[in-house]
Amino acid sequence: AQSVAQPEDQVNVAEGNPLTVKCTYSVSGNPYLFWYVQYPNRGLQFLLKYITGDNLVKGSYGFEAEFNKSQTSFHLKKPSALVSDSALYFCAVGQAGTALIFGKGTTLSVSS
Amino acid sequence: GAGVSQSPSNKVTEKGKDVELRCDPISGHTALYWYRQSLGQGLEFLIYFQGNSAPDKSGLPSDRFSAERTGGSVSTLTIQRTQQEDSAVYLCASSLGVTGGGSYEQYFGPGTRLTVT
Numbered sequence: 001a002q003s004v005a006q007p008e009d010q011v012n013v014a015e016g017n018p019l020t021v022k023c024t025y026s027v028s029g030n031p032y033l034f035w036y037v038q039y040p041n042r043g044l045q046f047l048l049k050y051i052t053g054d055n056l057v058k059g060s061y062g063f064e065a066e067f068n069k070s071q072t073s074f075h076l077k078k079p080s081a082l083v084s085d086s087a088l089y090f091c092a093v094g095q096a097g098t099a100l101i102f103g104k105g106t107t108l109s110v111s112s
Numbered sequence: 113g114a115g116v117s118q119s120p121s122n123k124v125t126e127k128g129k130d131v132e133l134r135c136d137p138i139s140g141h142t143a144l145y146w147y148r149q150s151l152g153q154g155l156e157f158l159i160y161f162q163g164n165s166a167p168d169k170s171g172l173p174s175d176r177f178s179a180e181r182t183g184g185s186v187s188t189l190t191i192q193r194t195q196q197e198d199s200a201v202y203l204c205a206s207s208l209g210v211t212g213g214g215s216y217e218q219y220f221g222p223g224t225r226l227t228v229t
Contacts, residue, residue: 032216044155044203044220051216090155099145099168100218104154 002027004093006103013081014111021076021106023091033074034092034100035065044090050074061085081110114138116221118204124227125194133189133224137206144187145207145218146179150200158202161187194228201225 004025013019025031035047048059055067065076076089086109094100117136125131137144146158157171161181172178176194181187191198205218 034217036220043222044205046217046219049217092155094216099157099160099171101157102147102155 002031002093002095002098002101004091004101004103006089006091006106008106009104010107010109012109012111015083016080019078019081019085019108019110021089021091021108023074023076023103025072025074025091025093027093027095029095032094032096032100033065033067034094035059035063035074035076036090036092036102037061038088038090038105040087047076047089081108083110083112086110116204116206116219118202118221118224120224121222122225122227124229127196127228128193130190130192131194131226133191133202133204133226135187135189135204135206135221137185137187137204138219139185141206141208141219142184143207143218144181145205146187146189147203147205148200149203149223155203158189191226194226196228199226199228 007022011021033050036044037047038044047063048057048065050057050067058064063078065074067074088105088107090105091103092100119134142163145160148156159167159169159179161167176192179189201223203220203223205220207218
């Protein structure tokens with residue numbers, strides 16, 4: 001069975017500082033990995049994905065994530081946080097022929 | 113429209129009543145998913161449809177929950193004899209396909225907030 005864990009319920013960073021939102025996964029084969037963001041009172045928006053190839057993937061709004069197979073991780077990063085990045089972030093894992101399994105989400109709070 | 117739409121946006125119902133939630137996916141998307149989002153619980157997978165294949169119902173929490181997808185497009189999630197624990201936001205998503213990496217990302221609708229009193 002596949003699963004995904006987001007070990008932090010909340011991450012607090014100051015504007016301009018780098019941010020990391022952690023995600024680890026468990027699957028029996030090759031994973032498809034995703035990050036989504038949910039702004040208050042809005043639906044989920046796709047940020048980026050890893051399917052195969054380069055371990056570092058770049059996505060929307062300056063975010064990037066690194067696939068680390070040995071550590072089964074897919075942490076979301078941004079070099080310089082903005083107050084507008086404050087939102088709920090979801091990591092998700094899937095495989096060919098299956099629906100995505102989402103983590104419980106991490107609330108990112110960026111202070112000015 | 114260009115995105116996934118869901119109706120109603122809000123639904124308040126009394127315990128024991130049946131409710132129907134509707135999802136209109138993006139045109140051309142063959143895969144459709146239903147999720148439930150409860151406070152502090154993240155997104156809980158309920159069911160997905162892929163083309164004409166039998167749906168994956170493995171996430172449905174009880175036999176009070178069912179879903180249909182007519183004509184490979186619109187889907188309806190039905191909850192019978194609603195309970196207070198069914199209160200949540202129900203999200204629908206669609207994608208170009210379940211298999212294949214390049215077109216796998218899901219596009220979500222705004223959700224239906226269900227409140228069972």
